[in-house]
Amino acid sequence: MSGPTPEERALVDRISADSLTTRRDYLRIVATVSGGLAVGSTLVSAGVLHRHGDGTAAPLKxxxxxxxxxxxxxxxxxxxxxxxxxxxxxxxxxxxxxxxxxxxxxxxxxxxxxxxxxxxxxxxxxxxxxxxxxxxxxxxxxxxxxxxVVEDEQGAVWAIGTARSGESEEAGLCRGLRERDPALAERAGCGRRS
Ligand code: FES
CATH class of the missing domain: 2.102.10.10 (Rieske [2Fe-2S] iron-sulphur domain)
Structure with missing residues (x-):
């Protein structure tokens, strides 16, 4: 699998700076989910985003x-x-x-x-x-x-999103991201993917 593009890296940096999770936890989760769910790294990065006060679900250990x-x-x-x-x-x-x-x-x-x-x-x-x-x-x-649910490098288990009956994991992550930040969902490729 090729590494992230400069655009993806910039997006990851922006997201991680704004996340409730610590940067270390965030990066561990992203690394794990990228392999575990086999969806695009940018999308997954966006899927663990949480903005303060937006009322939607943050990743939960x-x-x-x-x-x-x-x-x-x-x-x-x-x-x-x-x-x-x-x-x-x-x-x-x-x-x-x-x-x-x-x-x-x-x-x-x-x-x-x-x-x-x-x-x-x-x-x-x-x-x-x-x-x-x-x-x-x-x-x-x-x-x-x-x-x-995903596991980080330390073996801790996190809930990071939901998928309705019949909905794929990727579609569920995109739906959650659209509810939190439509512009970022677009940049993460959710508009094209689902
Ligand atoms: S409520 Fe679960 S089987 Fe009826």
Whole structure:
């Protein structure tokens, strides 16, 4: 993969100077996401942007470490938006809203179950695939909305955005960025990409 262009570097510098995260944390996250999500570095840089007081979700550190089979719950992107990050048995990291798409009960992680039935809603026995968020049984009509989670170089886990049911990670990052800063979204290529 070729390195960033001077324009991209300038954009990264501008963003990092304005971010709530420290510059070191920021750069670690960008490096990790660039590899992990395989989307353009400028877009990803923009995706972790947070401007003071804009009311939208900043990157949120949700765990210092997450071992295989472990999960952590948190609220993201808003204070009332229940979510969960899970380290699956193969080491991959996934994040989901835990608001059931049936009648909004809380979805639970069952680490002693196979990933296809790892997420369980006790209200009406809805079951979701922990890797894909898809419904595998019960009444929920839609998959769980995705919470984009990444790991930094120290192993800490961060929530950096959301993707609606059926929306790609890249489209979700672009949507969040457009809500925060339309001009920057344009410069990051979101207008062309989605
Ligand atoms: S609220 Fe989750 S299955 Fe009904």
């Amino acid at each position: 949700v765990a210092d470490r997450l071992a295989p089979g472990e999960a952590v719950t948190f609220d993201y992107p808003g204070e009332d938006d229940r979510a969960m990050a899970i380290r699956l048995a193969d080491g991959s990291l996934v994040g989901w809203s835990t608001v059931c798409t049936h009648l909004a009960c809380g979805v639970l992680w069952r680490d002693n179950h196979a990933e296809q039935d790892g997420l369980y809603c006790p209200c009406h026995e809805g079951v979701f695939n922990a890797r894909t968020g898809e419904v595998t049984s019960g009444p929920p009509p839609r998959p769980l909305p995705k919470v984009l």
